[in-house]
Amino acid sequence: AKTLRIGVIGGDGVGPVVLQAAQRVLEAVPGIPKPSFVPLQAGFEHFQKTGTALPRETVDALKSECTAAMFGAVSSPSHKVAGYSSPIVALRKEMDLYANVRPVKSVEGHDPRVVDMTIVRENTECLYVKQETIEDTATGRVARATRQISERASTRIGRMAFEIALAAAEVKKQRGGSYGWTGAPTVTIVHKSNVLSVTDGLFRESVRAVAKEYPTVEVNEQIVDSLVYRLFREPEKLSTLVCPNLYGDIVSDGAAALVGSLGLVPSVNVGDSFIMGEPVHGSAPDIADRVPSIANPLASIRSAALMLEFMGYVEPAAKIYDAVDESIRQGKVTPDLGGKLSTEEVTEVVRKQL
Ligand code: NAD
Ligand code: MN
Numbered sequence: 367a368k369t370l371r372i373g374v375i376g377g378d379g380v381g382p383v384v385l386q387a388a389q390r391v392l393e394a395v396p397g398i399p400k401p402s403f404v405p406l407q408a409g410f411e412h413f414q415k416t417g418t419a420l421p422r423e424t425v426d427a428l429k430s431e432c433t434a435a436m437f438g439a440v441s442s443p444s445h446k447v448a449g450y451s452s453p454i455v456a457l458r459k460e461m462d463l464y465a466n467v468r469p470v471k472s473v474e475g476h477d478p479r480v481v482d483m484t485i486v487r488e489n490t491e492c493l494y495v496k497q498e499t500i501e502d503t504a505t506g507r508v509a510r511a512t513r514q515i516s517e518r519a520s521t522r523i524g525r526m527a528f529e530i531a532l533a534a535a536e537v538k539k540q541r542g543g544s545y546g547w548t549g550a551p552t553v554t555i556v557h558k559s560n561v562l563s564v565t566d567g568l569f570r571e572s573v574r575a576v577a578k579e580y581p582t583v584e585v586n587e588q589i590v591d592s593l594v595y596r597l598f599r600e601p602e603k604l605s606t607l608v609c610p611n612l613y614g615d616i617v618s619d620g621a622a623a624l625v626g627s628l629g630l631v632p633s634v635n636v637g638d639s640f641i642m643g644e645p646v647h648g649s650a651p652d653i654a655d656r657v658p659s660i661a662n663p664l665a666s667i668r669s670a671a672l673m674l675e676f677m678g679y680v681e682p683a684a685k686i687y688d689a690v691d692e693s694i695r696q697g698k699v700t701p702d703l704g705g706k707l708s709t710e711e712v713t714e715v716v717r718k719q720l
Contacts, residue, residue, distance in 0.1 A: 368399050369399055369400075369402070369433065370392075370398060370399045370400070370401040370402070370433050370434070371401075371402050371403075371404060371431060371432050371433045372389075372392070372401050372402070372403050372404065372432060372433065372434055372435060372436060372673075373403075373404045373406050373424075373427060373428045373431070373432035373434070373435035373436070373642075374389065374403045374404065374405050374406060374435070374436050375406045375407070375408050375409075375424065375435065375436070375437045375438060375457075376405070376409075376438040377408055377409040377437065377438040377439050377440040377441075377453075377454075377649065378409040378410050378411050378438075378439065378440050378441040378649040378654075379439055379441055379648070379649025379650050379651050379654035380438070380439065380647075380649060380650045380653065380654050380659065380661035381409070381437075381438025381439040381440065381649055382438055383659045383661055383663075383709055384438055384439075384645060384661050384662075384663045384665070384666035384709065385436055385437075385438040385666055387663030387666055387667055387709060387710075387712075387713040388436055388643070388663070388666040388667050388669065388670040389401075389403055389436075389670075390713055390717060391667050391670060391686060391689075391713065391716055391717060391720070392670050392674075394717045394720050395674075395682045395685055395686055395720050396682065396685070396720065397679065397681055397682040397685070398674060398679050398682050404427055404431055404432055406423075406424040406427055406428070406435075407421055407423075407424055408420045408421070408424050408437075408440065408453040408454075408457070409440040409441065409453060410440055410441040410442065410443070410450065411441075413447075413449075413450050417449065419440070419450055419451060419452070419453040419456075420453035420456050420457060420460075425457070425460050425461070428457075428461060428640070429461075433677075434640065434641045434642065434643075434673055434677060435640070435641075435642040435643070436642065436643045436644070436666070436669065436670060436673065437454060437457070437635075437642055437643070437644040438644075438645070438649075438666070439644075439645065439647060439648045439649040439650070440452065440453055440454055440648075440649060441648070441649040441651060451496070454644070455494055455496070457635075457642070458489045458490060458635055459490055461635075461637055461640050461642070462490070462637045462638070462639075462640075463489055463490075463635035463636060463637040463640060463641075463642055464488070464489050464490050464519060464522055464523065464526075464636070464637055465486060465487070465488070465489055465522075465523055465526045465635070465636040465637075466486075466487040466488075466489045466614065466633050466634075466635050466636075466644075467484060467485075467486055467487075467526070467530060467633060467634050467635075467636060467672070467676075468484065468485040468486075468487060468614075468618040468621075468631060468632070468633040468646055469483070469484045469485075469631075469632065469672070470482075470483050470484070470485065470618065470621040470622060470624065470625055470631055471483075471625065472624070472625050473625075473691045473694045473695060474691070475695055476691075476694055476695045477625060477626070479601065479602070479624065480602045481601045481602065481621070481624045481625055482602075482605070483601065483604040483605055483606070483607060483621065484530055484531075484534060484605070484606050484607070485607045485609060485614055485617055485618045485621060486523060486526055486527040486530060486606060486607065486608045486609070486614070487523075487609050487611060487613075487614025487615065487618065488519055488520070488523040488569075488608075488609065488610050488611045488614065489523075489611060489635060490519055490611070491514045491515060491516060491519050491610075491611060492513055492514065492515065492610045492611030492612050493511055493512075493513045493611065493612050494611045494612065495512055495513075495514045496511075497511065497512035497514075498510065498511045498512075499511075513562075513565055514565075515565040515566070515568050515569050515610060516568075517568060517572050520568060520569045520572035520573060520610075521572045521573075521575065521576055523573075523608060524553075524555075524572060524573035524575075524576035524577070524608060525576050525579075526608075526636065527553050527573070527606055527607075527608035528553055528576060528577065528579070528580040528583050530606055531551035531552060531553050531580075531583050531605065531606040532551055532580070532582070532583060534551065534605070534606065535550070535551040537680075550582070550583075550584055551582065551583045551584065551605070551606070552583065552584040552585070552586065552605045552606065553573075553577070553583055553584070553585050553586075553605075553606045553607075553608055554585075554586050554587060554588055554593070554604065554605070554606065554607050554608070555569075555570055555573045555574070555585065555586070555587040555588075555608055556587070556588060556590050556593050556607050556608065556609040556610075556613050556614075556617065557569055557570045557587065557589065557590065557610070557613075558589055558590050558591070558613075559589075560589060565610075566610065569610050570587060573585075573608055590609075590613045590617070593607070593617065594617065594620060597617065597620060597621060597624070598624075601621070601624050618631070618633075618646055619646065622646060622647075626703055627662060627702045627703055628646060628647040628665070628702075629645075629647055629661065629662025629664060629665050629700065629702045629703070630662065630664050630665050630668070630694075630703075631645070631646040631647070631665050631668075632644075632645055632646065632665050632666070632667075632668035632669035632671070632672050633645065633646050633669060633672070634669060634672040634673055634675075634676055636676055641673055641676050641677060642673070643666075643669035643670050643672055643673035644669055645665035645666045645668075645669050646665060647665055658708040658709070658710060659708060659709040659710070660700050660701050660702075660708055660709065661700065661709050662699070662700040662702050662703065662709070662712070663700075663709050663712055663713050663716075664690050664693070664694070664699075664712065664716075667686060667690055667713070667716055668686070668687065668690055670686065671683040671684075671686035671687055671690075674686070685720055686716075686720070688719070689716045689717075689719035689720050690716055692719050693712060693715045693716050693719065696715070698711075698712060698715040699712060700712055
């Protein structure tokens, strides 16, 4: 039988505690092989202890021992720290996890506003190639950053977006499309090629070229700033968005506000040969020291479900989504959603629903 060996990279702040919640749910969900977990190190705390944020052993273990992985969150200081570089950005590159898929969905029968969109974020390039320079000039310092957009990366993220739009339409057909967006599958290309005609121009052109392989998917496009406007005005009209790295990062945190909390929004990092679930939120240092923990585990639990879904365990994933939705409908939630429960109590509620 197949085995599930899941690398678990808790990281900093609330990362470890929300991943523990995800593990407990993975242990309880029926329909998957019994999972085993491989605890792995990364993060700012690890950097402070050892001088390295992403140890070689972590990458090696993921590559040699693990079927898939879960990542919690890491704290990256806003100022430059000599020798430190965000391990999640490095991991995505190292494992070639070129897509970050972020579904943002409201809960039927709970949220007044219907939101059902998936942000497909390019994960390896754009400004996140992190080639920054600074120089002294006669008028003061000037800093520059390289923004890389390649045809290869834009094409493969485009393909991923079309596949997801098709899959989402299929799931809606099967599970009933009583709410949310029910029309034909649509992909919206998010860009700023009116100003950045070369870089964003190449992104837009590459995704449009892939569109030809998907005649049943409607393609449209929107400039990123007006997309943000639309996100607030009529989110119910958005479905699958495909974005260069930076726009995808910003748009998805913004979209999280539409469904109530960053603590609800999951993601999965996807490559051709590896999958890593990861809540969209960060290490939440403002609540990380609370005892008992009040970090919302639902984003992490939904990320575990997404991971399963992308591994082909569609039904077990659906069970987890339903259990999470039910705990929200019952108001059995953490304080970020107006509830009174702890991380552990919410996790128990979800486990009981399975
Ligand atoms: P954040 O996502 O950590 O927190 C933003 C706000 O949302 C905070 O008020 C926090 O309490 C709340 N929040 C986040 N997750 C929550 C949860 N599960 N339950 C309840 N409330 C939650 O973003 P930030 O404060 O801008 O960043 C904090 C640190 O996290 C920074 O060091 C940043 O670099 C890092 N970060 C890491 C990642 C990642 O690891 N992928 C992503 C974003 C930010
Ligand atoms: Mn982010």
